[in-house]
Amino acid sequence: MAFALSYSLCFLLILLQLLSFSTMAPQTYKNISLGSSLIAQENNSFWASPSGEFSFGFQNIGNDGFLLAIWFNKIPERTIVWSANGNSLVQRGSTVELTSDGQLLLIDIATGKEISVASSAGTGVTHAAMLDSGNFVLANQNSISLWESFNRPTDTILPTQTLGQGSILYAPYAKTNYSKGRFLLTLQSDGNFVFYTTYFPLDSPNVHYWYTETEGSGFEVIFNQSGSIYVTAQNGSILYVLSSNDVNAVSTQDYYQRATLDYDGVFRPYIYPKSNSSIERAWSTLVFTPPNICTSVLEITGGGACGFNSLCRNDDLEGPTCQCPYGYNFTDPNDLLKGCKQEFVSQSCEEASQKTDLFYLHEMRSTDWATSANYEYFQPVTEDWCRQSCLGDCFCDIAFYSDQICWKKSIPLSNGRIDRSSDWKALVKIRNQNSSSRITGADSGKKDNSALILQGLVFLISSSLFLFLCLIATCLLVYRIYHRIAKVSKLYPTIEGVNLRCFTYMELKEATDGFKNELGHGAFATVFKGVLRMIRSSKPKRAQLAEQNYRNLIQLLGFCNEGQHRILVYELMSNGTLASFLFGEKQIALGIARGLLYLHEDCSSQIIHCDIKPENVLLDDTFTARIADFGLAKLLGTDQTRTITAIRGTKGYVAPEWFKALPITVKVDVYSYGILLLEIICCRKNFEVEATDENEMILADWAYDCYNQRKLHLLLDGDDEAMDDIRKVEKCVMTALWCIQQDPSLRPTMKDVTQMLEGTVEISIPPNPSFS
Numbered sequence: 001m002a003f004a005l006s007y008s009l010c011f012l013l014i015l016l017q018l019l020s021f022s023t024m025a026p027q028t029y030k031n032i033s034l035g036s037s038l039i040a041q042e043n044n045s046f047w048a049s050p051s052g053e054f055s056f057g058f059q060n061i062g063n064d065g066f067l068l069a070i071w072f073n074k075i076p077e078r079t080i081v082w083s084a085n086g087n088s089l090v091q092r093g094s095t096v097e098l099t100s101d102g103q104l105l106l107i108d109i110a111t112g113k114e115i116s117v118a119s120s121a122g123t124g125v126t127h128a129a130m131l132d133s134g135n136f137v138l139a140n141q142n143s144i145s146l147w148e149s150f151n152r153p154t155d156t157i158l159p160t161q162t163l164g165q166g167s168i169l170y171a172p173y174a175k176t177n178y179s180k181g182r183f184l185l186t187l188q189s190d191g192n193f194v195f196y197t198t199y200f201p202l203d204s205p206n207v208h209y210w211y212t213e214t215e216g217s218g219f220e221v222i223f224n225q226s227g228s229i230y231v232t233a234q235n236g237s238i239l240y241v242l243s244s245n246d247v248n249a250v251s252t253q254d255y256y257q258r259a260t261l262d263y264d265g266v267f268r269p270y271i272y273p274k275s276n277s278s279i280e281r282a283w284s285t286l287v288f289t290p291p292n293i294c295t296s297v298l299e300i301t302g303g304g305a306c307g308f309n310s311l312c313r314n315d316d317l318e319g320p321t322c323q324c325p326y327g328y329n330f331t332d333p334n335d336l337l338k339g340c341k342q343e344f345v346s347q348s349c350e351e352a353s354q355k356t357d358l359f360y361l362h363e364m365r366s367t368d369w370a371t372s373a374n375y376e377y378f379q380p381v382t383e384d385w386c387r388q389s390c391l392g393d394c395f396c397d398i399a400f401y402s403d404q405i406c407w408k409k410s411i412p413l414s415n416g417r418i419d420r421s422s423d424w425k426a427l428v429k430i431r432n433q434n435s436s437s438r439i440t441g442a443d444s445g446k447k448d449n450s451a452l453i454l455q456g457l458v459f460l461i462s463s464s465l466f467l468f469l470c471l472i473a474t475c476l477l478v479y480r481i482y483h484r485i486a487k488v489s490k491l492y493p494t495i496e497g498v499n500l501r502c503f504t505y506m507e508l509k510e511a512t513d514g515f516k517n518e519l520g521h522g523a524f525a526t527v528f529k530g531v532l533r534m535i536r537s538s539k540p541k542r543a544q545l546a547e548q549n550y551r552n553l554i555q556l557l558g559f560c561n562e563g564q565h566r567i568l569v570y571e572l573m574s575n576g577t578l579a580s581f582l583f584g585e586k587q588i589a590l591g592i593a594r595g596l597l598y599l600h601e602d603c604s605s606q607i608i609h610c611d612i613k614p615e616n617v618l619l620d621d622t623f624t625a626r627i628a629d630f631g632l633a634k635l636l637g638t639d640q641t642r643t644i645t646a647i648r649g650t651k652g653y654v655a656p657e658w659f660k661a662l663p664i665t666v667k668v669d670v671y672s673y674g675i676l677l678l679e680i681i682c683c684r685k686n687f688e689v690e691a692t693d694e695n696e697m698i699l700a701d702w703a704y705d706c707y708n709q710r711k712l713h714l715l716l717d718g719d720d721e722a723m724d725d726i727r728k729v730e731k732c733v734m735t736a737l738w739c740i741q742q743d744p745s746l747r748p749t750m751k752d753v754t755q756m757l758e759g760t761v762e763i764s765i766p767p768n769p770s771f772s
């Protein structure tokens with residue numbers, strides 16, 4: 001309402017100003033006579049001011065069309081200070097014409113539409129002129145201005161220009177998009193000089209973010225000859241100085257000057273050296289109004305200075321920059337004020353109620369979305385309680401915790417800013433990158449959902465001391481892995497020990513519905529499927545650990561140790577085991593190799609898995625292979641590279657040294673891996689009693705024969721896809737044959753294996769594995 005009123009006042013004031021201008025000192029007029037016109041075309045036609053410093057005419061804006069504008073004509077940037085049609089560029093061939101009755105008409109060639117840029121018809125206009133001040137005028141025969149571009153500013157004011165009450169500057173939409181943007185400033189009819197956000201795409205004001213508090217006395221905003229900007233009262237006294245120039249340092253003689261409400265909502269006075277000798281020829285500024293827009297803008301509706309879900313960071317030299325919180329990305333990379341979107345599919349309420357590890361909370365400090373509505377509030381609670389509450393609540397996209405207080409908010413978040421003074425810890429909910437139900441089709445949605453519920457459960461039947469030691473060994477392994485994670489990510493500096501949960505037997509009994517759903521059993525354990533209601537949170541962020549090979553190991557979630565009940569709880573891999581998905585892609589083979597390499601070399605203690613076989617390789621939703629079942633794993637001391645131990649493993653995959661009472665090294669895993677690799681390549685079991693040809697019964701022998709006789713295609717059993725890439729197949733077979741050498745010292749290390757598979761090393765011709 002107040003705004004509409006100021007428009008009508010503005011009209012009166014402009015008329016008043018016309019009178020005052022007529023008394024100004026005469027300027028050099030380079031007359032543009034009635035009937036003159038300009039055509040929008042590449043080799044810019046324009047009307048220049050007598051000094052040539054300013055021009056009026058068409059500027060080509062990228063490939064989007066032409067803008068009728070005034071610009072600094074002597075600098076390479078040709079910086080635009082005024083424009084007529086920012087909201088609707090015109091096409092090549094359009095014209096602007098000073099009509100015989102004194103109107104300035106823009107004629108769009110594409111639509112034939114006539115836009116009246118300046119209408120002073122009937123007031124006796126005899127000519128137009130581009131003045132050296134940057135003001136374009138229509139004047140009468142006494143050279144009295146009847147229309148001035150200075151009275152219709154767009155986003156910029158120039159020295160000698162004033163803003164009367166009701167004047168408005170609109171920020172452009174973007175650096176090179178001159179349509180009205182998201183901010184405006186105005187000297188209100190009440191005298192206050194106020195900056196507003198707009199109800200974009202409407203240009204009406206939304207919320208003010210800066211003002212001079214000069215209501216009742218403010219009369220004009222003056223950009224004076226020497227480059228100072230201030231608000232004056234009617235009697236000429238200065239009420240508020242926005243920017244004061246040291247005339248001796250920066251004079252209008254040596255510098256071009258302008259003050260612009262930039263697209264980011266900051267009003268900046270700029271200077272540009274006129275002389276060529278100056279080192280830096282560019283627009284520069286040091287004064288920002290407001291000084292920190294990130295903390296100034298507080299919209300009740302709307303996204304704030306940087307748009308929804310984004311974070312505004314103020315830089316003392318550059319002003320505001322917009323960024324997205326972790327897990328979010330710009331809605332439009334070319335329009336950073338448009339806010340950020342989640343890079344993942346939001347949590348569904350089913351997912352939330354199941355409380356799996358599909359989501360985690362990313363911790364951010366010094367960030368604030370304080371004005372976003374909180375829909376829930378809790379006090380007094382612990383941080384862990386707050387985390388659990390958010391993870392288990394599909395409405396919660398971000399939680400804030402500080403000093404026993406927990407807030408919950410949902411997207412879109414508004415007025416985000418980096419605020420170092422904030423004590424709040426923001427916890428942003430993010431989907432684990434490689435979890436299921438990512439941006440997959442609707443058809444996979446249902447399957448994913450069921451997969452999410454499931455948690456693996458290893459139920460150890462026996463309670464021998466050995467098994468307990470294995471449990472400890474496994475825990476140690478997992479501890480080490482997590483220890484690394486904590487170091488690498490630095491995200492959870494206060495990671496409390498390991499993320500292992502101690503389950504009660506009753507909990508697990510309930511989760512498995514009385515151990516009903518058996519998935520399979522091995523030498524020492526039976527595996528059941530179950531659904532867990534509660535999982536300890538503060539999971540390390542997986543995405544960040546992409547380079548860590550630990551991801552090729554299955555994740556242990558917790559354990560139960562109550563009397564004779566010794567149970568390990570693992571995450572369930574929804575794609576089943578490799579045994580049930582045996583067609584080989586090199587990536588899976590490589591994934592397993594990396595997992596083993598990690599165990600063999602990257603752990604601070606060497607670990608021999610001892611039982612590599614298809615059943616112990618699980619595939620997650622992205623078909624990333626993970627090694628499971630450390631039930632038989634052997635932990636070697638730091639200086640120990642070999643060990644004597646009783647035979648372990650599964651027939652068919654065990655290395656020959658097991659049978660020869662020889663010392664066991666990591667090479668036993670390499671052997672098992674070689675067999676596994678052959679199975680992946682040939683898509684069959686290691687040992688097939690029912691094989692039609694006796695020679696084909698033992699895969700290892702058959703594979704070598706095929707390789708030796710250059711008949712690899714026989715191994716592929718008509719798999720066209722693999723046939724197409726026989727070179728790759730051959731490399732894999734050669735690698736596998738090296739792995740299954742009788743003599744452990746001939747076998748490559750897992751590091752060699754990964755390099756062979758990656759193709760970074762040459763593979764020499766493998767000898768027959770059956771002899772040594």
Ligand SMILES: *[C@@H]1O[C@H](CO)[C@@H](O)[C@H](O)[C@H]1NC(C)=O
Nearest residue numbers: 039040041042043044045093
């Ligand atoms: C400028 O444009 C006109 C009309 O399109 C053309 O005739 C002329 O050759 C152009 N001049 C240059 C220097 O490109």
Ligand SMILES: *[C@@H]1O[C@H](CO)[C@@H](O)[C@H](O)[C@H]1NC(C)=O
Nearest residue numbers: 029030031126127140141142
């Ligand atoms: C500009 O036009 C006005 C009115 O037609 C005339 O009085 C004045 O002398 C002209 N100025 C120049 C520099 O031609």
Ligand SMILES: *[C@@H]1O[C@H](CO)[C@@H](O)[C@H](O)[C@H]1NC(C)=O
Nearest residue numbers: 061064089173174177178179
């Ligand atoms: C400028 O931005 C507005 C608002 O998003 C858009 O509608 C218009 O197409 C843009 N103009 C150009 C030339 O890109």
Ligand SMILES: *[C@@H]1O[C@H](CO)[C@@H](O)[C@H](O)[C@H]1NC(C)=O
Nearest residue numbers: 216217218233234235236237
């Ligand atoms: C000018 O106007 C301002 C505000 O209206 C007032 O505070 C000040 O005293 C006046 N100064 C003079 C010299 O009249």
Ligand SMILES: *[C@@H]1O[C@H](CO)[C@@H](O)[C@H](O)[C@H]1NC(C)=O
Nearest residue numbers: 224225226227228230238244
């Ligand atoms: C412009 O304003 C500044 C600061 O108020 C003042 O020092 C300077 O004399 C003014 N210059 C002119 C030309 O009025």
Ligand SMILES: *[C@@H]1O[C@H](CO)[C@@H](O)[C@H](O)[C@H]1NC(C)=O
Nearest residue numbers: 074075273274275276277278
């Ligand atoms: C700057 O240099 C260019 C060419 O080097 C020359 O055309 C121009 O007149 C110079 N401008 C000034 C202000 O010295």
Ligand SMILES: *[C@@H]1O[C@H](CO)[C@@H](O)[C@H](O)[C@H]1NC(C)=O
Nearest residue numbers: 326327328329330332333343
């Ligand atoms: C964000 O989006 C851009 C462009 O779409 C893309 O290149 C970039 O990788 C994305 N960033 C993240 C973190 O996803």
Ligand SMILES: *[C@@H]1O[C@H](CO)[C@@H](O)[C@H](O)[C@H]1NC(C)=O
Nearest residue numbers: 433434542543545546551622
């Ligand atoms: C997630 O999957 C992608 C491709 O499937 C893979 O490149 C990336 O390394 C995986 N990240 C983790 C943490 O497993």
